[in-house]
Every structure is written in C-alpha cells, then in structure tokens.
Amino acid sequence: DIQLTQSPSLLSASVGDRVTITCRASQGLNTFLAWYQQKPGQAPKLLVYAASSLLSGVPSRFSGSGSGTEFTLTISSLQPEDSATYYCQQLSTYPRGFTFGPGTKVHIK
Amino acid sequence: QVQLVESGGGLVKPGGSLRLSCVASGFTFSDYSMSWFRQAPGKGLEWISYITNRDSYTDFADSVTGRFSISRDNAKNSLFLQMNGLRVDDTAVYYCARMITSTSYHWFDPWGPGTLVTVSS
Numbered sequence: 001d002i003q004l005t006q007s008p009s010l011l012s013a014s015v016g017d018r019v020t021i022t023c024r025a026s027q028g029l030n031t032f033l034a035w036y037q038q039k040p041g042q043a044p045k046l047l048v049y050a051a052s053s054l055l056s057g058v059p060s061r062f063s064g065s066g067s068g069t070e071f072t073l074t075i076s077s078l079q080p081e082d083s084a085t086y087y088c089q090q091l092s093t094y095p096r097g098f099t100f101g102p103g104t105k106v107h108i109k
Numbered sequence: 110q111v112q113l114v115e116s117g118g119g120l121v122k123p124g125g126s127l128r129l130s131c132v133a134s135g136f137t138f139s140d141y142s143m144s145w146f147r148q149a150p151g152k153g154l155e156w157i158s159y160i161t162n163r164d165s166y167t168d169f170a171d172s173v174t175g176r177f178s179i180s181r182d183n184a185k186n187s188l189f190l191q192m193n194g195l196r197v198d199d200t201a202v203y204y205c206a207r208m209i210t211s212t213s214y215h216w217f218d219p220w221g222p223g224t225l226v227t228v229s230s
Contacts, residue, residue, distance in 0.1 A: 034216045036154075043204055043223055044154065049216035087154055091215045096168040098144070098156035098217075 002027050002090050004101035012107045019075040021104045023088035028068045032092035035064055035073045038103075039084045047086075048073065075106075083108045111135040111219055113205050118224030125195050125228070131188040131205030131221055139163070139183035142208040144217065145190045147201035147226075155201075158190060159208075173199075195228045202226075 003026040013019050023033065031051035036044035046055050048064035051071055061076045075082055088101040117129040131143070145158045157170045158179040167179050176194040181187065188205050202225050206217040 032214065038154075043220040045220070046216055046218040049209075049218075050214045055218065089154075089217075094215050095142075095159050095161075095166065096156075096170075098159075100154040100156075102153050 002029070002093060002097065002099050004088055004090055004099055006086075006088060006101040006104045008104060009102065010105050010107065012109055013078050014109045015078055015080060017078045019078050019082075019106065021073045021086055021088075021106075023066075023071045023073070023101050025069045025071075025090060027092075029071075029090050029092040031067045032090060032094070033064075033066070033071050034089045034091060035062075036087045036089065037082075037084045038087065044087065078106075078108065080108055082106060111207075113207065113219060113221035115203060115205055115221045115224040118203065118226045120227045120229065121195055122230055123195060123197055123228055126191070126193045127195065127226060129190040129192065129203055129205075129224060129226070131190075133186045133188070133207070136207070138181075138186040142210070143181065143188045144206050144208060145179065145188075146204045146206060146217075146220075147199075148204070148223075149198070149201040152201075157203075160188070192226070195226075197228050200226060200228045 005024045033051045035048040038044045052064045063074045085103045085105045112134045115131045142161045159168045160179045178191045180189045202223040204223045206220040
C-alpha cells in the first residue's frame with residue numbers, strides 16, 4: 001500500500017505569509033496527486049489535481065507542484081479564509097486505494 | 110449547480126445495518142464513476158468504495174470488504190452504500206463524491222456535505 005506523509009502537521013502563519021505544505025509518498029505517484037481543503041464541519045473541497053492543475057474557481061494564490069514522491073501545496077499570500085486542514089490524496093492506484101495524507105492544519109496567527 | 114446530498118445516517122447498534130443514499134443533481138449522473146469516503150470523528154479521510162458509471166465494476170477498502178456493498182440507480186440519479194455488520198470503528202461522517210476523469214488523471218469533485226453514522230450500544 002502507498003503511504004502518504006505530510007509536513008508540517010500544524011502550521012501557524014500570519015496573513016500575507018507564503019506557506020508551503022509538503023506531501024511525500026512511499027512510492028512514485030507520477031503526478032497522480034490531488035490536494036483538498038477542509039474547514040470544520042464541512043466536506044473536503046478540491047483545490048489541485050494532477051499535482052499542479054488548479055481547479056477552476058480556486059484562488060490563484062494556491063498552487064501545486066511536484067512529481068514522483070514529493071509534492072508541495074503553496075499558498076502565496078495567506079488569507080484569513082485559508083484557515084483549514086489540507087489533505088493530499090494519491091490516485092495512482094486507480095481504481096482503488098486513493099490514500100490520503102494525515103492532513104496539515106493551517107492556523108492564522 | 111452540481112450537487113450531491115447524502116442521507117440515511119443515524120445511530121445503529123453494533124452488528125446492525127444501514128443504507129446510505131446520495132442523490133446527485135446538476136450533471137448527467139450516468140456519465141460518472143462515484144466513490145464513498147468516510148471520516149471518523151477528529152480523524153483523517155478514508156476511501157471506502159468505488160463504482161463505475163454503468164455499474165460494471167465495484168471495489169472496496171479492506172476495512173469494509175465483505176460487509177459493505179455499493180450500488181447505483183442511474184434513472185434516479187442515486188448512489189447507495191449498504192452497510193452490514195457495523196462495528197464501533199465504522200462511526201464516521203460518510204461522504205459521496207463524483208470522480209472526474211481526464212486523459213489518465215482522476216480527481217473527486219464535488220463532495221456531498223456528508224451524513225453521520227454512529228455505531229454504539
């Protein structure tokens with residue numbers, strides 16, 4: 001089974017800061033990776049698919065990069081509404097598995 | 110707009126059964142594969158089941174294989190998850206999500222708001 005790790009697990013930053021979350025895979029994923037944002041009490045929302053493609057409607061301050069076993073989600077200028085938990089998900093084992101990382105909680109100082 | 114809404118959650122005793130439904134609107138349901146996910150209280154996300162658009166292929170996570178089944182009714186724009194032999198560790202919010210496929214890439218969007226299943230005596 002493919003395992004995903006995320007770092008950091010908790011991130012505290014100020015409005016306007018550039019923030020980077022890293023997702024590492026136990027096996028190569030090519031670019032079969034997605035990023036989701038989840039706020040308390042809400043369903044996950046897709047931000048990035050295919051490692052670096054931004055979903056239409058997602059603010060351009062979000063960006064994804066990486067391939068193989070290391071991926072990053074970057075928020076170029078953190079906004080108050082970005083306070084949430086962010087999850088990476090691998091889809092290389094389609095049509096099953098679809099493992100998630102443990103999540104990174106982003107807190108606004 | 111594209112929307113998914115789950116229902117059918119509730120409180121059930123260990124060993125009991127429950128059937129979840131997910132109703133889709135705003136898109137041609139029969140064109141898309143679907144999945145169920147869950148999230149235990151305070152925990153991360155877990156994929157549990159997948160079904161192709163024409164019902165020809167289904168798959169399950171090891172944690173639910175043999176206990177859960179997935180089905181769909183394309184005429185009613187509905188997805189179902191039949192859960193039997195429920196255990197305390199099945200307690201979670203259950204989400205349905207649409208799978209989008211482009212070239213060889215897949216992703217899940219949107220997700221429904223979820224329905225809470227609580228397994229307790």
